[in-house]
Amino acid sequence: MRLLTVVRRESPVTLAREVLWRTQKRWRQKYLRGKLETLACPVTYRPAGIYQPKLEQLRKKERELVLRYADGICAGEFPCFAYGPVSLGFPPRWNLDFVSGGTWPELPAAAIQVVRHDGSDVKVPWELSRLQFLPILAKAWRLSGERRYRQAGKDLLSNWMEKNPAGVGVNWTIAMEAALRAISICLFLELLAPWPEEEYAWSTRVTQCLWQHLLFIEAHNEFSHLSRGNHYLSNIVGLFCLTTFLHGPGMERRRQRYRRLIEQEILQQVYEDGGNHEASTGYHVLCVEMFTNALLLMRSQRTNPAPTFTLRLQRMYQLLCALADARGHVPQLGDCDDGRVELLSDDLEQMLETTPEDRHSLAVSGLLGIGESLFGDSYGGRKSEAIWYGHISDSAENLNPKVTGQRSLTFPNSGLAVARSGDLEVVFAAMPNGIGGKGSHTHNDKLSLTVKIGQEELFADSGTGCYTRSAELRNQFRSTSAHNTVQIDGQEQNRLPASTGGLFRSHDDARVSPIEVEEKNETLTLRASHDGYRRLGIKHTRTVRLTPQPSLTVVDLVNDSGSHYFQAFFHLPRPRQVTIEQARGKEISCHIIQGTGVVKMRCQAPVELQMACVPAKISSAYGLVREATTITVSGNFRSSLEVLSHISWEG
Numbered sequence: 001m002r003l004l005t006v007v008r009r010e011s012p013v014t015l016a017r018e019v020l021w022r023t024q025k026r027w028r029q030k031y032l033r034g035k036l037e038t039l040a041c042p043v044t045y046r047p048a049g050i051y052q053p054k055l056e057q058l059r060k061k062e063r064e065l066v067l068r069y070a071d072g073i074c075a076g077e078f079p080c081f082a083y084g085p086v087s088l089g090f091p092p093r094w095n096l097d098f099v100s101g102g103t104w105p106e107l108p109a110a111a112i113q114v115v116r117h118d119g120s121d122v123k124v125p126w127e128l129s130r131l132q133f134l135p136i137l138a139k140a141w142r143l144s145g146e147r148r149y150r151q152a153g154k155d156l157l158s159n160w161m162e163k164n165p166a167g168v169g170v171n172w173t174i175a176m177e178a179a180l181r182a183i184s185i186c187l188f189l190e191l192l193a194p195w196p197e198e199e200y201a202w203s204t205r206v207t208q209c210l211w212q213h214l215l216f217i218e219a220h221n222e223f224s225h226l227s228r229g230n231h232y233l234s235n236i237v238g239l240f241c242l243t244t245f246l247h248g249p250g251m252e253r254r255r256q257r258y259r260r261l262i263e264q265e266i267l268q269q270v271y272e273d274g275g276n277h278e279a280s281t282g283y284h285v286l287c288v289e290m291f292t293n294a295l296l297l298m299r300s301q302r303t304n305p306a307p308t309f310t311l312r313l314q315r316m317y318q319l320l321c322a323l324a325d326a327r328g329h330v331p332q333l334g335d336c337d338d339g340r341v342e343l344l345s346d347d348l349e350q351m352l353e354t355t356p357e358d359r360h361s362l363a364v365s366g367l368l369g370i371g372e373s374l375f376g377d378s379y380g381g382r383k384s385e386a387i388w389y390g391h392i393s394d395s396a397e398n399l400n401p402k403v404t405g406q407r408s409l410t411f412p413n414s415g416l417a418v419a420r421s422g423d424l425e426v427v428f429a430a431m432p433n434g435i436g437g438k439g440s441h442t443h444n445d446k447l448s449l450t451v452k453i454g455q456e457e458l459f460a461d462s463g464t465g466c467y468t469r470s471a472e473l474r475n476q477f478r479s480t481s482a483h484n485t486v487q488i489d490g491q492e493q494n495r496l497p498a499s500t501g502g503l504f505r506s507h508d509d510a511r512v513s514p515i516e517v518e519e520k521n522e523t524l525t526l527r528a529s530h531d532g533y534r535r536l537g538i539k540h541t542r543t544v545r546l547t548p549q550p551s552l553t554v555v556d557l558v559n560d561s562g563s564h565y566f567q568a569f570f571h572l573p574r575p576r577q578v579t580i581e582q583a584r585g586k587e588i589s590c591h592i593i594q595g596t597g598v599v600k601m602r603c604q605a606p607v608e609l610q611m612a613c614v615p616a617k618i619s620s621a622y623g624l625v626r627e628a629t630t631i632t633v634s635g636n637f638r639s640s641l642e643v644l645s646h647i648s649w650e651g
Contacts, residue, residue: 010226018225028219033110036166036215041208043248047193048186048300052390055143059384063143065348070140072352073133074152079351080127081338082359082624088128090152091159095170097124099623100469104170114173117500121469122170123337123622129171131160131184132343138191139388153188154202161205166212175220176231179238182213183293183341186245207246214242227438229278230287230339233269236261237290237341244297262294263309274315275414279434280441281323282336282464285362288316289341292370296389317371320364321379322409322418323427328365328381331427331450332461333416334434335441335478336361338622344370345385350621359621361463407524407546410517417515417526422550425452430512430528433494437508444493446510446530447542448483451552453649456595459484460573462628463619471500477619478506486540486556486568493532509535522548537562551648559640566636568643570601571616572629578613585609590631599649601631605642609635 010018072079076090086098095104102120104112114122137153140146164171171177185206195203217239222231236258243255269277269287276284291313298305323330328346340347344366350359368381370389408419415431427450434440451459462482465473475496480487487493495507510532518525529541543555556568572578577593588611592599603609611633618628633643 014225021223021225025219025221029110032215032219033108033167036212039211039215041211043207043211043246043251045186045189045203045207045210045245046247047190048244048297049190050187050296050300051190051388053142053388054390055387057384057387058143062345062382062384065345065352066136066139066143068352069133069343069348070137070149070152073137073156074148078128078133080124080623082356082361082621084356085351091156091163092128094129094160094163095125097121099124106169109167109169109172112170112173114170115468117468117471119469121466121623122173123467125170126177129160129164129177130180131157131188132180132340134184134188135191136343136348138188142191150192153192154199157185157188157206158202161209166209166216172216174231175217175222175238176234178213178216178220179234180341182210182217182238183241185210185213186241187342189245210242210246214239214246217242227435227440229269229435229440230283230290233262233265233287233290236265237294240294241297244301259294259298259303259305262291263306266291266309266312270312270316271411271413272312272315273411273413274312274317274319275411275416275431276316277435278334278441279415279431279443280334280336281330281332281362282334282339283441284316284320285330285364285367286339286341288313288320288367288371291316292367292374293341295374314371314375314377317368317375317379318377319411319414319416320371321368321381322411323416324364324368325425325452325455327455328363328368329360330362330364332362332463332620333427333429333431333445333448333450334443336464336622337467345382356621356624357626359624361621407519408517408526410515412514415512415515415528417517419524419526419544419546421524421546421548423454424546424550424552426450426526426544426546426552428515428526428528428544430515430530432512433506433508433510439494439505439508441504442494442506443478443483444480444485444496444506444510444532445483446485446493446512446532447528447540448485449544449554450484451647453594453597453599457573458592458594458599458647459570460618460620460628462571462617464622465617465619465625466623467503471503473625474503476617481567481569482571484569484571486542486558486566488533488536488538488540488558488566489564490567491533491536493530533558536560536564538564549648551646553647554645556643556645557640558637561639563636563638566634566641566643568603568633568645570631570633570645571618572631573618573620574629575615575627576629578629578631580611580613583611588633592631594649597649599647602646603633604644604646605635605637607635607637607641609633609643 077085097120100120141149240258346363346366365381366385368379369385372379373386410417417428419426434442465477493510510530512530516527524546526544538560541557545553580590589602616628616630
């Protein structure tokens with residue numbers, strides 16, 4: 001079925017190019033298989049100068065976080081996703097999913113079934129084997145001078161190489177994992193350099209391992225003429241990193257090629273307004289980090305990137321800043337798997353100082369600080385994060401990135417609008433389906449809202465939960481009912497595949513209109529529509545109004561000539577005290593205890609409505625599913641229907 005869909009969408013020329021590419025890729029893999037261990041290593045490792053830290057300017061808080069994290073690793077405590085530090089031993093078992101207890105066999109990678117639908121999640125061993133704790137151990141050594149951190153990193157890397165020979169085991173099954181791991185190793189070695197003479201033999205073994213990573217990624221490159229996203233981007237950024245740190249025959253030619261590919265790919269994967277084309281804020285953050293890593297590598301070589309690359313990356317930061325609140329927290333829209341290129345101070349803080357139940361995947365103040373140091377714009381954020389890269393000369397505390405004074409910012413290509421009135425903040429999502437409608441990390445969140453009053457969420461996105469551990473949970477969290485929008489007749493905005501093999505696919509049903517913005521008499525109005533229910537003969541239009549009181553009004557209009565049932569969902573991020581004052585009628589209402597205040601919600605329609613408050617699930621970090629509350633407003637209607645929901649608050 002998927003092949004038929006591809007055939008319908010793509011031209012014969014594109015399909016022929018794809019067939020040729022896949023044939024060449026299979027030949028490369030066949031040639032490489034079994035030779036990774038025997039091929040001579042013609043390259044040497046050389047530091048690139050990406051780290052130029054002024055450690056005396058680093059904030060005490062960041063020092064403490066790095067050292068605490070490193071102490072935990074030395075004790076065999078490995079933070080992983082929202083599970084918190086987990087006692088895995090020193091060294092850990094690299095092929096273990098510690099949640100389910102499942103392991104993957106030590107077989108040639110091509111023979112391993114990665115997704116087994118038995119409750120295991122391959123992302124757990126993959127995440128551990130990205131080795132992103134290695135640069136933190138090296139930073140701890142640089143900060144403290146204690147050699148035990150350096151030795152711990154060396155021991156863990158040596159054990160990983162011993163237990164994961166090239167091309168064998170679950171950690172060699174896809175190029176993305178090899179690419180992110182290679183970046184971690186390169187940055188680790190950069191921080192350890194220069195090496196004493198007694199470490200030369202060890203560094204030679206590691207260089208051989210990096211050479212194997214380069215060959216493996218090239219042979220398993222996740223490029224496609226049909227559809228490509230963050231996997232392929234990680235491949236070419238990883239290869240650019242490797243060819244920057246490795247020196248030898250052919251490296252300069254490769255390095256220039258991968259730099260050009262990265263400069264081209266940002267125009268493919270990032271809209272003109274700075275949004276990532278996978279319809280996901282989580283993957284927007286990951287791709288910002290990947291492109292930033294590439295920019296830092298270019299600058300370390302005194303290479304000027306193409307102006308189009310720099311401008312597009314700057315716009316990615318501008319969109320990220322617009323979405324972030326004063327704490328640097330970005331709402332989850334679409335998939336989020338907590339993926340990073342390098343662990344920053346926000347990540348360490350979330351792992352070490354935030355309980356799993358309170359963890360927020362997209363805390364990005366440190367990343368915004370790096371953006372400010374690179375581009376000089378007032379993104380705000382934790383600027384001391386950038387001290388490791390030698391780009392700034394001060395260590396300012398967190399800055400509020402919302403000093404622009406603008407009441408709304410709209411990103412027309414990405415289908416996002418951010419609006420503020422007083423202490424009210426609304427993010428309105430009318431994002432096109434990811435990668436030109438091919439799905440990827442898209443959720444059924446058309447015309448969904450996230451709402452904050454002050455720094456506290458009122459209506460939140462339900463998040464991601466997991467990928468392959470549970471197909472049912474995966475589809476639940478990407479479904480229409482998991483978002484603050486309207487569902488008709490229990491149907492999905494984009495139909496989801498029934499089989500477990502379709503966890504990263506959906507039908508391209510819902511097309512969205514551009515977001516219209518109007519400001520009149522101090523009232524800010526946002527409006528958009530989608531036609532995901534056109535198979536039912538229905539178009540859904542949502543209008544959002546922010547008034548200066550402030551208050552929020554949401555008007556949902558659906559048009560049709562038949563009989564239908566609708567549900568509107570409002571997801572509260574935690575179990576909340578909700579009192580329903582009027583449960584049935586053409587006007588229904590409730591109030592919600594929000595911090596020290598009270599939020600009042602009133603809904604009106606020309607038909608009888610019903611309001612209910614039900615227990616729900618929400619995920620604010622990958623692997624975390626916790627209790628929440630959902631308010632539903634539902635009813636039956638004929639022909640067109642307009643439902644008005646008015647939200648105001650006191651205190």
